[in-house]
Amino acid sequence: MKEVKTFQIKKDISVCGLDCAQCQIYLAPHSTKIAERLVKIFDKMWDNVKPEDFHCSTCRGEISRCWTKECWIRYCCVTEKKLDYCYQCEDFPCKGLEERVTKSKRYLVALNNLKRMKKKENKS
Numbered sequence: 001m002k003e004v005k006t007f008q009i010k011k012d013i014s015v016c017g018l019d020c021a022q023c024q025i026y027l028a029p030h031s032t033k034i035a036e037r038l039v040k041i042f043d044k045m046w047d048n049v050k051p052e053d054f055h056c057s058t059c060r061g062e063i064s065r066c067w068t069k070e071c072w073i074r075y076c077c078v079t080e081k082k083l084d085y086c087y088q089c090e091d092f093p094c095k096g097l098e099e100r101v102t103k104s105k106r107y108l109v110a111l112n113n114l115k116r117m118k119k120k121e122n123k124s
Contacts, residue, residue, distance in 0.1 A: 012058060015077045015085050016097070017110035017117070020058045025067045028054035072096065087118035 012020040020026045028035040028051065035051035042049045057065035059074045068074070073096070077083045086092055093111060101108040 013085075013113075014059045014110070015083070016059075016073045016100075016107075017086065017113035018106065019110075019113070020056070023056065025054050026056045026058065085114060085117060087114040087121075092118065 012026070014020055024034050024038060028038055032051065035054050038054045039049050039051055042053070046053075054067075055065060056067035059066060059068075059071065059078065063069055066074070073086065076096075077086050077089065081089060083089055086094075086097060092114070097111055097114075101111050
């Protein structure tokens, strides 16, 4: 996953720092090849999985079209605290974000994106 270079608030940069433009779920509606690959992966976990099952409006989009409707980060940051990004929270980086990086390299990239965004904002 590429690290985010520009930090303006954009729909495709998630509140947790992930770059949605690099996400296979987000890209699936625009790529038959990606959607079919996801079907093969999720076929082992779901019944009757179809390419159209894969879509996401991002965490800034319509919640009914968001891939992870139950995301604790989205709930904490957007719903409860009305923030644009996690780095704007007084508890950043919180224990939850720090534990999350142990699950995947992309989460480490996302956390580092947030740290750079915070540093850049503080310089402004």
